[in-house]
Amino acid sequence: MRNYIVILLVLFTGVTNIMAIEEPKYKVLKEYDEFELRSYSAYLIAETEIEANMEDAGSEAFQILFDYISGNNRSKSEIKMTAPVNVSNGDAEGVKIDMTAPVAQSTRMNSEGKFKVSFVVPSKYNIDTVPEPLDPRVTIREIPSRIVAVRKYSGTWSEENYRENEEILLDEISKTGYEIAGDPLYARYNPPFWPWFLRRNEVQVEILQTETALN
Numbered sequence: 001m002r003n004y005i006v007i008l009l010v011l012f013t014g015v016t017n018i019m020a021i022e023e024p025k026y027k028v029l030k031e032y033d034e035f036e037l038r039s040y041s042a043y044l045i046a047e048t049e050i051e052a053n054m055e056d057a058g059s060e061a062f063q064i065l066f067d068y069i070s071g072n073n074r075s076k077s078e079i080k081m082t083a084p085v086n087v088s089n090g091d092a093e094g095v096k097i098d099m100t101a102p103v104a105q106s107t108r109m110n111s112e113g114k115f116k117v118s119f120v121v122p123s124k125y126n127i128d129t130v131p132e133p134l135d136p137r138v139t140i141r142e143i144p145s146r147i148v149a150v151r152k153y154s155g156t157w158s159e160e161n162y163r164e165n166e167e168i169l170l171d172e173i174s175k176t177g178y179e180i181a182g183d184p185l186y187a188r189y190n191p192p193f194w195p196w197f198l199r200r201n202e203v204q205v206e207i208l209q210t211e212t213a214l215n
Contacts, residue, residue, distance in 0.1 A: 021098070021099075021100075022098065022100045022101070022120070022122055022123065023100065023101050023102070023120070023189075024040055024041065024043045024120055024143075025040070025041045025043070025123070026038040026039060026040040026041065026148075027039045029147070032172065032176070033172075034151060034168055034169065034172040035149050035150055035151040035169050035172055035173070036149075036150055036152075037147065037148070037149055037150075037178075037207065038147070038148050038149075038150055039145070039146075039147050039148075040143075040145060040146055040147075040148055041145050042142055042143060042144050042145045043120055043121065043123065043142070043143055044120070044121035044125060044126070044127065044130055044140060044141070044142050044143070045104070045118040045119065045120055045121060045140070045141060045142075045143055046065055046068055046069070046118060046119045046121055046133065046138055046139070046140055047065075047116055047117070047118040047119075047138070047139050047140075047141060048061050048064045048065055048116070048117055048118075048137045048138050048139070049110070049112070049114040049115070049116050049117075049137070050114060050115050050116075050117060051112075051113055051114045052115065053159075054105075054107065054115060054159045054162075054186075055157065055158060055159050057105060057114075057115035057117055058103060058105050058117055058157070058188065059192070061105075061115075061117035062103070062117075064135060064137055064138060065103075065117065065118070065119045065138065067135065068097075068119075068133050068134075068135060068138045069096065069097035069098075069099060069119065070096060070097075071094035071095060071096055072094060072133070072134050072135055073094050073095060073097070073131035073132060073133050073134055074094070074131060074132045074133075074134055075094065075095045075131045094131075094134070095131055097121070097122060097125075097131065098122050099119075100119060100120040100121070100122055101120065101189045102120070102187035102188055102189045102202065103117065103118070103119060103187070103188045103189075104117070104118045104120075104185050104186065104187045104188075104204075105117045105118075105185070105186045105187075105188075106183065106185065106186075107162070107166065107183060107184050107185065107186050108183045108184075121140065127140070127142055146181075146206050146207075146209070147206070147207045147208075147209050148204050148205065148206050148207065149169060149173050149178065149204070149205045149206075149207050150202050150203070150204050150205075151165050151166075151168060151169040151172075151202065151203045152200065152201070152202050153165045153201050153202070153203070154196075154197060154198065154199050154200065154201065155196055155197065155199065155201065156196045156199075157188060157196075157199070157201070161201075162186055162201070162203065165201075165203050166184050166203045169184070169203045169205060170184070170205070173205065173207075178207045178208070178210070179207065179208040179210060180205055180206070180207065180208070181205075181206040181207060181208045182205070182206045183205075184203055184204065184205045185203070185204040185205070186201075186202075186203065186204075187201065187202040187203075187204055188200075188201055188202075189201070189202075
């Protein structure tokens, strides 16, 4: 048993280099028993839309987005890159982009019956310098600064687990007097091989920037 634990620790240590190391910048404004209120700075995302059920959408979108950050992009001439260059689709200008966290997913289908899934773009890029996707299914857009109510939880990535925590968050928000500004977002911070009981998951809901939320 001791050897097994040691092996697990070695494996987990070894994968830290391929795990996300940067997250969107935020400040915790208030902490409640069931959630916390955060103020996020603006950031960019690489986003795609997937026609699938909620549990499968993230997995199907992952490869599309991972291809983009792995080199399936067209680098801007003004960017001085030090990362390895990957040749993709015959274009020798693709650049490797650092992985970030979280992988975020909409939790309600849009009018076309699709879920949106996104990666956060590293903060060293802005809308003018971020590498252009070569895959038309990938779009880049800016998420403006905002206030977000966040409930953290662990466990599997099942829709049942997510919905249970979403319900708790929405119920708790309703008790505070905050006004919700949009649909909830499902955020995952760990790779698929990470043990389910150690995973960091979140339900995030944007809050209107009222005096109640700001003070």
